[in-house]
Amino acid sequence: MSQAFEFPQGFLWGSATSAYQIEGSPLVDGAGPSIWHRFVRTPGMVHDGDTGDVACDHYRRYKDDVRLMRELGLKAYRFSVAWARILPEGKGRVNPGGLDFYDRLVDTLLENGIEPLLTLYHWDLPAALDDRGGWLNPDIAHWFAEYASVMYRRFDGRVKKWATLNEPWVVTDGGYLHGALAPGHRNRFEAPIATHHLLRAHGAAVQAYRAEGKHAIGLVVNLEPKYAASDSAEDRAAVRRADAYMNRQYLDPVFFGRYPDELEEIFGEAWPQWPAEDFELIRQPIDYVGFNYYTRSVTRHDEQAWPLKAAPVKQHATYTETGWEVFPQGLTDTLVWLRDRYGNPPVYITENGSAFYDPPVADGDTLDDPLRVDYLRKHLRAIHAAICMGCDVRGYMAWSLLDNLEWSLGFSKRFGIVHVDFQTQKRTPKRSARLYSRIVGSNGRAL
Numbered sequence: 345m346s347q348a349f350e351f352p353q354g355f356l357w358g359s360a361t362s363a364y365q366i367e368g369s370p371l372v373d374g375a376g377p378s379i380w381h382r383f384v385r386t387p388g389m390v391h392d393g394d395t396g397d398v399a400c401d402h403y404r405r406y407k408d409d410v411r412l413m414r415e416l417g418l419k420a421y422r423f424s425v426a427w428a429r430i431l432p433e434g435k436g437r438v439n440p441g442g443l444d445f446y447d448r449l450v451d452t453l454l455e456n457g458i459e460p461l462l463t464l465y466h467w468d469l470p471a472a473l474d475d476r477g478g479w480l481n482p483d484i485a486h487w488f489a490e491y492a493s494v495m496y497r498r499f500d501g502r503v504k505k506w507a508t509l510n511e512p513w514v515v516t517d518g519g520y521l522h523g524a525l526a527p528g529h530r531n532r533f534e535a536p537i538a539t540h541h542l543l544r545a546h547g548a549a550v551q552a553y554r555a556e557g558k559h560a561i562g563l564v565v566n567l568e569p570k571y572a573a574s575d576s577a578e579d580r581a582a583v584r585r586a587d588a589y590m591n592r593q594y595l596d597p598v599f600f601g602r603y604p605d606e607l608e609e610i611f612g613e614a615w616p617q618w619p620a621e622d623f624e625l626i627r628q629p630i631d632y633v634g635f636n637y638y639t640r641s642v643t644r645h646d647e648q649a650w651p652l653k654a655a656p657v658k659q660h661a662t663y664t665e666t667g668w669e670v671f672p673q674g675l676t677d678t679l680v681w682l683r684d685r686y687g688n689p690p691v692y693i694t695e696n697g698s699a700f701y702d703p704p705v706a707d708g709d710t711l712d713d714p715l716r717v718d719y720l721r722k723h724l725r726a727i728h729a730a731i732c733m734g735c736d737v738r739g740y741m742a743w744s745l746l747d748n749l750e751w752s753l754g755f756s757k758r759f760g761i762v763h764v765d766f767q768t769q770k771r772t773p774k775r776s777a778r779l780y781s782r783i784v785g786s787n788g789r790a791l
């Protein structure tokens with residue numbers, strides 16, 4: 345082992361999942377349906393008609409999965425709470441059975457020396473709230489803060505790192521603009537409204553935390569660096585629009601209290617003017633940025649590409665099964681960008697990982713996944729390089745602990761460092777899990 349890649353003392357090593365992707369048992373113990381429980385039943389929306397009805401059966405197998413994390417030596421676990429387990433109608437009546445499940449999960453994590461990182465919202469809106477307009481209804485900021493307060497009162501202290509939303513960009517772009525994700529809307533007027541209400545809900549939940557909580561709360565965003573396909577003015581303008589739309593649309597309001605100017609250019613008449621007091625709510629200070637990194641985009645101008653007029657350019661490089669270029673330098677570059685644009689905030693890499701075809705489980709106890717091993721090693725080294733450049737990176741959560749339901753792609757894409765046989769629910773660590781375990785145990789020296 346070399347000192348070359350030693351990480352700072354106390355660097356938080358863990359893995360990440362989300363409720364709908366792994367739990368199964370969507371309606372047991374008093375839980376209400378979510379928009380994903382509905383969406384997977386909409387013909388044609390999910391690969392092979394796959395659903396989260398069973399998924400990794402984590403709701404029942406969580407003790408075994410926590411034991412697996414402990415055997416791998418993980419120090420932390422990022423998971424999300426299914427809002428509709430806690431508030432089956434999204435607001436009002438609290439469901440004790442839902443709170444009890446997360447009590448059991450959090451206590452089991454703590455008993456095993458694993459720190460819980462809790463995400464309040466990872467895309468699974470209670471269906472009852474969608475029936476009232478969901479993210480299009482301005483009241484959702486209060487609904488979300490009410491749900492968040494129930495969780496703060498029950499878990500703060502045992503949970504010391506909270507996140508309000510997972511990836512508001514995906515919620516808006518996937519759920520309201522392009523329609524590939526729940527609730528499946530395709531409306532350029534709805535997208536900016538959903539974005540603004542997500543940010544107001546984030547702000548209201550942070551405000552509620554400051555009144556009730558004593559630890560840390562942040563926002564999780566997906567960031568994808570955009571590189572111009574050429575130095576033409578057209579391509580550079582396309583990069584500015586794409587960067588504003590994905591990377592600055594959420595962090596600028598939170599850190600600066602304003603949207604990037606390019607958004608009005610992109611959405612035109614569909615871009616509303618919002619009252620100043622909204623931005624005072626949105627810009628509540630946060631304690632850290634959760635950064636989900638997967639890939640970059642080389643971007644060119646494309647007059648036909650709605651609404652950005654920007655399109656990706658394929659590179660001569662390795663691509664993952666989800667069509668994402670393997671580009672670890674983009675992780676270093678984006679960490680430096682965060683350092684410089686937002687004043688070097690504490691950052692947790694809350695997701696990073698890759699889906700590659702995994703050969704069928706070999707005999708014995710480890711499945712070989714050479715491409716994922718290579719991806720993991722290169723991206724951790726990219727983080728180390730950013731830390732050496734002064735970026736305040738505090739931890740890394742590998743996406744994902746388990747193969748799970750990859751949203752509209754169903755079970756066809758495997759991101760887990762642990763293989764799941766969805767017929768038998770057998771877990772089999774992959775070689776990437778064995779490597780990650782050594783890296784965690786040596787605080788990076790095994791890299």
Ligand SMILES: OC[C@@H]1[C@@H](O)[C@H](O)[C@@H](O)c2[nH]c(CCc3ccccc3)c[n+]21
Nearest residue numbers: 362510511514566636638695743750759
């Ligand atoms: O796609 C892998 C993971 C999902 O399984 C997580 O639930 C989600 O938080 C997440 N975000 C991203 C990057 C943003 C993105 C999501 C979906 C499609 C394209 C980009 C990748 N992932």
